[in-house]
Amino acid sequence: MIDNPVIFYSASVFIILFALLSLFAKNVVYSLLSSIVVFFFGALFFYVLGSEYNAIIQAAIYGFAVPVLIGLSIMFGGGKTNSKKKHSLFWYLPLFAGIFILAFVYLLMMSLVIMPDTFNASDVLQVNAFDTIRTFARALFVDYVWAFELVSLLLTIVIAGLGMLRVTKHRGLRNSRGGEK
Amino acid sequence: MEITMYHYLFIGLLLFLIGLLGSILVKNVIKVLISIEIMLLGININFITFAAFCDNIRFDGYIISLFYVGIGAVELAVALYLFYLMYQKKESDNIEKFSDL
Numbered sequence: 512m513i514d515n516p517v518i519f520y521s522a523s524v525f526i527i528l529f530a531l532l533s534l535f536a537k538n539v540v541y542s543l544l545s546s547i548v549v550f551f552f553g554a555l556f557f558y559v560l561g562s563e564y565n566a567i568i569q570a571a572i573y574g575f576a577v578p579v580l581i582g583l584s585i586m587f588g589g590g591k592t593n594s595k596k597k598h599s600l601f602w603y604l605p606l607f608a609g610i611f612i613l614a615f616v617y618l619l620m621m622s623l624v625i626m627p628d629t630f631n632a633s634d635v636l637q638v639n640a641f642d643t644i645r646t647f648a649r650a651l652f653v654d655y656v657w658a659f660e661l662v663s664l665l666l667t668i669v670i671a672g673l674g675m676l677r678v679t680k681h682r683g684l685r686n687s688r689g690g691e692k
Numbered sequence: 693m694e695i696t697m698y699h700y701l702f703i704g705l706l707l708f709l710i711g712l713l714g715s716i717l718v719k720n721v722i723k724v725l726i727s728i729e730i731m732l733l734g735i736n737i738n739f740i741t742f743a744a745f746c747d748n749i750r751f752d753g754y755i756i757s758l759f760y761v762g763i764g765a766v767e768l769a770v771a772l773y774l775f776y777l778m779y780q781k782k783e784s785d786n787i788e789k790f791s792d793l
Contacts, residue, residue, distance in 0.1 A: 512744055519695045523703050530707060530730050534714035539722050539785075546726045549707075553733045560700065560744040562754050568761050569736075577729070577768055581722060584772045587779070650755045662762050669766050673773055 512561040519559065526552040539585055547578050564647055700741040707734030721775050721785050725768060732764050 526549055533545035550573035557566035651659055711731030715724050736757045743753025775785075782789050 514695050516695055519699060523699075526703070527706055527710070530710045533726055533730070534710065534718055534723060539720060542723055542726060546729065549730060550733065553737065556700070556703070556737055557740055557757075560740050562740050562744065562751075562757075565740060565754055565757050565761075568758060572761055572765050573729070573733075577765060580769060580772055581725070584776055585722060587776055646751050647754065650751060651758070655755050655759075658759060662759055666762065666766055669770060673769070676773065676777075 513559045515559070518555075522552050522555050522559070526556070540582075543578060543581050543585065546581075547574060550574050550577070697741055697745040700745075701738060704734040704737035704741065707731070707737065709734075719786050719788060721778075721787050721790070724787060725771055725775075729764065729768065732760060736760055 529545045529548040529552070533542045533549060536542040536545060551570060554566045554570040554574060557563075557569055708731050711727045711729075711734060714727030714730065718724055718727060739753040739757045739760070741753075743751055743757075747753060778790050779785060
């Protein structure tokens with residue numbers, strides 16, 4: 512675990528700021544981009560907490576795969592937003608941003624005053640990665656093997672279900688076209 | 693200035709509250725899904741925090757968070773497909789128009 516106030520406070524400020532931005536941005540694409548930043552900062556938190564494996568999984572799935580899915584659905588939707596009503600909270604966003612930036616600068620200065628040699632690279636290297644992977648493997652394939660198999664089954668069912676939905680929808684369309692003729 | 697467990701728990705709580713606020717206030721379906729994912733990220737940070745600070749032997753929180761990532765991705769895929777089907781019918785991404793199936 513990396514016990515570093517500068518990393519923690521800067522990551523906290525950015526993750527909260529981008530989470531707010533992802534909700535109250537007018538354009539959906541901006542909101543998607545902000546959410547990617549949020550997920551990457553989440554991965555950074557996992558890494559700081561000493562869980563490299565979770566950080567890699569989070570960055571791979573939520574940083575790359577999930578945004579691709581959401582981006583595809585935005586493309587299918589034509590990128591239009593029909594909700595034209597502006598949220599009043601959107602106008603408070605610069606205020607939130609200012610408060611967070613001020614808090615960030617204050618905390619950065621405080622942490623530099625209290626701990627001058629804050630970042631130490633040897634902390635990163637001291638993480639016992641091999642032991643963590645062994646522990647993970649034992650937990651996944653021995654202690655939680657039933658949960659692991661259930662999640663695998665769930666994933667298979669979802670893939671089959673989506674395929675079935677797609678096939679049924681195509682058949683329904685073909686039948687309706689045949690009825691029209 | 694030492695970073696304690698409560699700092700991480702507070703960040704997880706803030707993320708959860710932001711996601712909850714977004715899922716209640718925002719009308720766009722995609723943004724609602726993103727809000728739900730942010731809520732799940734807050735919960736996940738709490739799991740990892742408890743595993744890192746309280747459980748140094750078995751790492752149960754790490755494993756549960758791995759399962760969350762798998763199930764969260766599946767939930768998002770299904771929700772996006774449902775959104776796609778609904779969008780074809782309603783021609784809108786406003787969640788208030790999706791009240792009837």
